[in-house]
Amino acid sequence: MKSKFLTIAAAAAALCYAAGTASATTLDDVKKKGFVQCGVNTGLLGFGSTNDAGDWTGFDVDYCRAVASAIFGDKTKVKFTALTAKERFTALQSGEVDMLARNSTWTMSRDTSLGLKFAGVNYYDGQGFMVKKSQGVNSALELSNASVCVQTGTTTELNLADYFGVHKMAYNLVAFEKEEEVEAAYSSGRCDALTTDASGLYSIRLTLQNPDDHIVLPEIISKEPLGPVVRQGDDQWFNIVKWTHFALLDAEEAGVTKANVDEKRKQAQDDKTKGAADANYKPQVSPDIARLLGVDGTFGEGIGLSNDWAYNVLKQMGNYGEVFDRNIGAGSKLQIARGLNALWTKGGIQYAPPIR
Amino acid sequence: MAVDESLPRTVSAAPARASLLYDPTIRAIVFQVLLAGGLIAFVVWIAVNTVTNLRRANIASGFDFLWNRSGFDIAQSLISYSSESTYGRALIVGLLNTLLIAILGVILASIIGFLLGIARLSGNWLLSRLAAVYIETLRNIPVLLQLLFWYKAVLSVLPSPRQGLQLPFGANLSNRGLLLPRAIGGPELVDTGIAFLFGILAVVVVGQWARRRRRATGQPFPMLWTSLALLIGFPVLVFLATGAPLAFEFPQLKGFNFIGGWNIKPEFMALLLGLSLYTATYIAEIVRAGILAVAHGQTEAARALGLRPGATLRLVVIPQAMRVIIPPLTSQYLNLTKNSSLAVAIGYPDLVAVFAGTVLNQTGQAVEVIFLTMVVYLAISLATSLFMNWFNRRVALVER
Numbered sequence: 065m066k067s068k069f070l071t072i073a074a075a076a077a078a079l080c081y082a083a084g085t086a087s088a089t090t091l092d093d094v095k096k097k098g099f100v101q102c103g104v105n106t107g108l109l110g111f112g113s114t115n116d117a118g119d120w121t122g123f124d125v126d127y128c129r130a131v132a133s134a135i136f137g138d139k140t141k142v143k144f145t146a147l148t149a150k151e152r153f154t155a156l157q158s159g160e161v162d163m164l165a166r167n168s169t170w171t172m173s174r175d176t177s178l179g180l181k182f183a184g185v186n187y188y189d190g191q192g193f194m195v196k197k198s199q200g201v202n203s204a205l206e207l208s209n210a211s212v213c214v215q216t217g218t219t220t221e222l223n224l225a226d227y228f229g230v231h232k233m234a235y236n237l238v239a240f241e242k243e244e245e246v247e248a249a250y251s252s253g254r255c256d257a258l259t260t261d262a263s264g265l266y267s268i269r270l271t272l273q274n275p276d277d278h279i280v281l282p283e284i285i286s287k288e289p290l291g292p293v294v295r296q297g298d299d300q301w302f303n304i305v306k307w308t309h310f311a312l313l314d315a316e317e318a319g320v321t322k323a324n325v326d327e328k329r330k331q332a333q334d335d336k337t338k339g340a341a342d343a344n345y346k347p348q349v350s351p352d353i354a355r356l357l358g359v360d361g362t363f364g365e366g367i368g369l370s371n372d373w374a375y376n377v378l379k380q381m382g383n384y385g386e387v388f389d390r391n392i393g394a395g396s397k398l399q400i401a402r403g404l405n406a407l408w409t410k411g412g413i414q415y416a417p418p419i420r
Numbered sequence: 421m422a423v424d425e426s427l428p429r430t431v432s433a434a435p436a437r438a439s440l441l442y443d444p445t446i447r448a449i450v451f452q453v454l455l456a457g458g459l460i461a462f463v464v465w466i467a468v469n470t471v472t473n474l475r476r477a478n479i480a481s482g483f484d485f486l487w488n489r490s491g492f493d494i495a496q497s498l499i500s501y502s503s504e505s506t507y508g509r510a511l512i513v514g515l516l517n518t519l520l521i522a523i524l525g526v527i528l529a530s531i532i533g534f535l536l537g538i539a540r541l542s543g544n545w546l547l548s549r550l551a552a553v554y555i556e557t558l559r560n561i562p563v564l565l566q567l568l569f570w571y572k573a574v575l576s577v578l579p580s581p582r583q584g585l586q587l588p589f590g591a592n593l594s595n596r597g598l599l600l601p602r603a604i605g606g607p608e609l610v611d612t613g614i615a616f617l618f619g620i621l622a623v624v625v626v627g628q629w630a631r632r633r634r635r636a637t638g639q640p641f642p643m644l645w646t647s648l649a650l651l652i653g654f655p656v657l658v659f660l661a662t663g664a665p666l667a668f669e670f671p672q673l674k675g676f677n678f679i680g681g682w683n684i685k686p687e688f689m690a691l692l693l694g695l696s697l698y699t700a701t702y703i704a705e706i707v708r709a710g711i712l713a714v715a716h717g718q719t720e721a722a723r724a725l726g727l728r729p730g731a732t733l734r735l736v737v738i739p740q741a742m743r744v745i746i747p748p749l750t751s752q753y754l755n756l757t758k759n760s761s762l763a764v765a766i767g768y769p770d771l772v773a774v775f776a777g778t779v780l781n782q783t784g785q786a787v788e789v790i791f792l793t794m795v796v797y798l799a800i801s802l803a804t805s806l807f808m809n810w811f812n813r814r815v816a817l818v819e820r
Contacts, residue, residue, distance in 0.1 A: 150777055154786045157479060177480035178784035199676075210676040211596060216773065217781025222491040225503035236596070236677055237495045238687075240767045241777055249767070252576045254595055254686070256676045296478045 090162055090294070090301035091135070091368050099141045102128035103161035106146040107244065109267040110392040110400075111167050120144045123391040124165035126381055127186060127292055127309070131163065133380035134308045134373040148242055149217045153178050156293060163305055164293040167261065169219045174293075183305040185291040188404040188413060190284035191223050192262040194269060197279050199256060204283035208233040211255035213246045215239070220260050223286040247271065261288050266398050303367045311356065311374040313416035315383035317407055318353050322382035325357070329375060332359040355419050363419055374419065384414065470787060483792075485783045486511070492778055494769045496685055507779050514774035515796060521691055521770060522757040522800070528696035529756060530749075533703025538733065540708050551704070559701040564762050566698055571690035571766040578686070581677055590670040592678065595686060599671040602682040606665030615658035619650040626650070687768040691760065699756045706748045710741035742815050750808040754801050761797075771796060 094100050104124055105112035112122040129139040145161050156164045157179055167189075168174070170182040193204050193212075201207065204227070214221050216239045228235050238255045240246045243264075250258040251272055258268065265280045272278060292309065294302050315321075320328050332354040335347040347354075354360040357375045364371035381387055388405065389395040406412025440446060474481040486508035493503050497513045498520060539551040558566065575595060579585065584594035592599040623646070630641035659666075671681025714737050722732040764773040771793060780789040 150781050153781070153784055157477065157784075157786075173782075174784070179474075179477040179479035207676075209674060209679065216492075216778045221493075221778065222503075222782070225491060225493045229503060235493075237493045238767055239495055239769065239773075239778075241764050241773065245765070245767065248572070252572070252595070253580050254576070297476075 089368075090298045091304065094135060094162055098136075099143050100128060100132045100135065101143050101145060101160070101162045102131075103145050103147045103152055103155055103164040103166055104128065105166050106148055106242070108167065108264060109270060110396060110398045111263070111267065112144075112146075112165070121391070123187065123387065124167060124292075126387045126391060127165045128163065130308050130312060130377045130381045130387075131292075131305055133376045134304060134311075134369055137370075137372075137376040137380075139380040149215055150241060153180065153293075156180060156295060159295075162294075162301070166293075167264070167290045168293055169261075170289045170291050171219060179296045180293050181296050181302050182291045182293055183302055184309040185289040186309055187263065187290040189261045189263050189288040189290050191220055191259060191286040191288055192265050192284055193281040194250075194258045194265045194278055195256060195281060197277055201257075201281070204281045204285065205231060205233075207235065207257055209235065210257050211236040211238055212257045212259055213238045213240070213250045213255040214259055215243050215246050216241055218260075219286070219288065224259055227285045243268075261290070263290075263392065263398075263400060266400055267392075270397055300368050304369065307367060307419075308373075308377055310416035311377055311419065312381070312384040312387060313407070313414055314352070314356055314419055315374070315378050316385040317409065317416070318350065318356060320353060320356065320378055320383060322378060322380075322386055325375060325378045328353050329357045329359060332357055336360065352418070352420075361420070474787065480783070480785055481788065483788055485785055485788070488783075490779070490782075492782070494774055495767070496688065496769060507783065510779055511771070511775050511792070511796075514769060514771035517763075517769055517774070518757070518760055518771040519800070521688075521695065521760045521763070521768075522753075524692055525695045525699065525756050525760065526753050528692065529699040529703055529752070532696060532700035533752075534707055536700055536704035537707025537711070540704060541711055555701045555704050558698055559705075563694065563698045563759055564765060567690060567694040567762055567766055570694040571687065575686040575690055581673060584673075590668070590681075592671055592681075596677055596683070597686050598684040598689065599678050599681045600684070601668040601670045602680065604667045604669055606663075606667070608662040608665040609659075611662050612655050612659040615655040616651070619652075619654050622650045622654075623647045685768075687763070687766050690766055691763050691768045691770075695756055695759055699752055699759075702752050702755075703749060706745055706752065707741070709748075710743075710745035711737055713744045714740045739815070740817060743812075743817065746808060746812045746815070750805050750812075753804055753808065757800055757804065758797065 088096075102125075104120065104122070107113045108122070110122055112120065112124045115121050125144065128142050128144070132142040133139045135141075145155065147155050147161070147164070147166055152164055152166050152168065153174070155161050163183075164180075165186075167187070168182075169189075170185060174180060175182055193207065195201050195207075212224060212235050214224055214237065221239065224235075224237075236255075238249055240249060243260075246258065246260075247268055249255055258265070260268070262280065262284060269275045269278050269280070292305050294305050315325075328349055331348040335345070335349060335354065336359055339345045339347060351360065355363065357378075358364060358371035358373065362371055364373040367373070370376075382390070385393075385402075385407075388402065392398045392400045393402065402410070402412055404412050405414055408415040471481055487506050489503075490505055490507050490510050491503050492510075494501055494510065494513050496517065498516045499509075499513060501509060501513050536551050536555060539547050540555065542548045542551075578593060578595040581592075581594045581596050584592040584599075586592060590601045626646060627643060630643055630646075634640060669680045671678040671683075711733075718736055718740065719732055722736045723729075727735065760770055761772040763770040764777055767773075776789055776793045780786055783789070
């Protein structure tokens with residue numbers, strides 16, 4: 065009896081030890097599962113929400129799909145976990161999700177002390193205020209002594225305290241955990257102003273009963289660079305997410321869209337074969353596109369993917385401009401202008417390193 | 421060779437060794453030491469494992485964050501707090517808010533619960549039916565729904581500040597809260613405070629003297645009037661003598677909200693009402709059980725002595741019922757304290773909402789924050805149950 069117990073105990077200990085030391089990379093895990101587990105917003109129209117049919121749509125959702133396209137060539141190979149502001153980082157830290165695309169602001173404390181890494185900025189945003197038109201307020205500086213609704217556990221809360229402190233204005237804070245509760249309190253009149261990222265304000269305004277009764281005040285009181293987040297310690301996965309974002313930007317810069325990506329690739333392939341044969345051959349597409357679409361070079365192998373990883377992303381999702389327009393830009397209900405998020409060649413600051 | 425039965429058995433060295441191994445006391449000690457050692461080793465292993473894994477994942481660990489600047493404001497606080505304060509101070513603010521709700525909720529729930537329980541047993545058919553309907557309805561609906569009901573359905577229909585309901589004494593009711601005039605005392609108000617404390621002491625001393633005199637001589641003493649005179653009359657005299665140093669600050673509507681006055685926020689009111697009314701139903705049932713547990717013979721004997729129903733209840737039944745009531749009452753008080761953590765759903769900044777919500781998210785140190793929150797709740801609950809157990813022993817009837 066004693067020896068049997070000892071052997072079982074020893075076997076259990078050995079199993080625990082073995083399980084503890086097994087360390088597969090995130091890409092291996094994702095390939096084994098067959099899908100990317102992505103953390104998104106519980107319901108922010110335009111960025112991450114479910115539509116009437118129950119499908120996930122949004123700017124951040126499309127980023128998750130882009131990563132899945134890069135790995136599997138199929139944008140449907142992704143499962144979504146709706147995360148509130150409070151649980152989003154803990155879910156990523158603990159391994160519950162593989163990546164987080166949940167309009168999260170890139171700050172130093174989040175980048176350094178949480179064991180996480182931000183893989184680029186997919187939306188340059190700032191914090192603003194929304195008030196009812198009937199209040200007759202035209203500037204955030206007139207909000208002294210107002211009640212302001214905010215979501216807890218966000219950079220919004222901190223920026224609000226800083227802004228009102230710097231301008232020596234008093235305010236009454238009304239803080240809730242969930243964005244839906246914040247919106248409900250604002251629309252019921254519990255507070256005079258609602259504050260969150262400007263993109264969120266436009267999104268929320270659409271969901272209110274009379275969108276035209278509300279205005280977004282002109283002041284942008286903070287920098288909110290929003291981007292996807294991954295865990296530290298896995299450089300390959302970090303590179304995959306980061307370069308997916310850069311591929312979307314490089315494609316828009318090169319003029320490659322979802323509609324013409326096949327044609328461009330064929331042209332690049334023609335260029336390669338015909339250029340090798342004929343020294344005076346004039347290429348149809350620039351070498352940037354050839355490198356982007358995997359016709360030239362082996363860049364995919366450097367991040368553990370096939371060489372047509374960017375082609376897959378563009379074929380499934382389109383370029384950055386198309387993703388933007390579809391979800392939050394001119395082709396959507398939010399109608400947010402490109403503004404800062406235009407390409408650097410078009411007056412904005414979205415700039416991606418070259419794929420070469 | 422067989423042992424000679426006629427010789428007395430002697431304890432030799434070999435049997436002594438065997439008895440050490442099989443001695444029950446020694447075995448008990450050895451196993452307890454092993455178990456205690458195993459438990460401590462397990463706890464240490466868990467702690468070391470957690471710290472190692474946090475370090476490996478580059479997640480900040482340790483309790484140093486408590487001394488960092490918080491950067492956020494809290495909607496209501498009993499002590500001074502600003503965005504310049506530390507996370508540790510935010511913890512204290514959340515804790516005080518939780519204790520405020522817990523203490524006020526316990527008092528309110530007990531009063532309503534006792535009245536309800538007695539009403540449920542009342543001979544008046546309408547009263548007992550109404551109490552039964554109230555108890556059955558509120559007991560069976562989840563408390564979160566009740567809190568949301570009170571907050572959204574009731575308090576949302578209150579008017580905006582500009583159309584606030586004007587109440588007497590300059591008070592105002594709107595969806596920003598119940599505004600009351602704030603009393604600002606001059607420095608002489610301290611004398612009135614001292615007089616009040618003196619009055620409490622005097623009531624206690626006089627009460628004990630009166631009770632001893634009644635036990636010895638049987639003479640009653642008008643304790644109620646004396647108490648009122650000492651507790652209220654005497655401080656009021658001192659107050660008037662020192663020149664009535666009390667000014668009132670009335671709430672003024674300026675721009676968006678009221679300035680000045682004392683604001684009782686709708687989140688606080690909703691939480692207090694919702695929790696108290698919900699817990700009161702459970703306390704009512706406990707009180708009913710306690711009263712029914714007292715033998716009916718007691719009531720009959722009391723009536724036979726000529727005591728009216730009110731006096732019977734107060735002097736004979738309730739003191740005996742308290743034995744049965746107090747232990748489950750402790751559980752209900754603990755439930756109320758822990759249910760106050762639902763405040764996060766309606767925006768009241770209690771411990772969970774402030775510390776395990778905002779601070780956790782801003783610092784990212786989930787393990788330390790949740791651990792501290794659990795320790796605080798454990799401390800509150802243990803303190804409550806210690807106090808209730810002491811109270812139980814104090815009011816326990818000594819039977820012959």
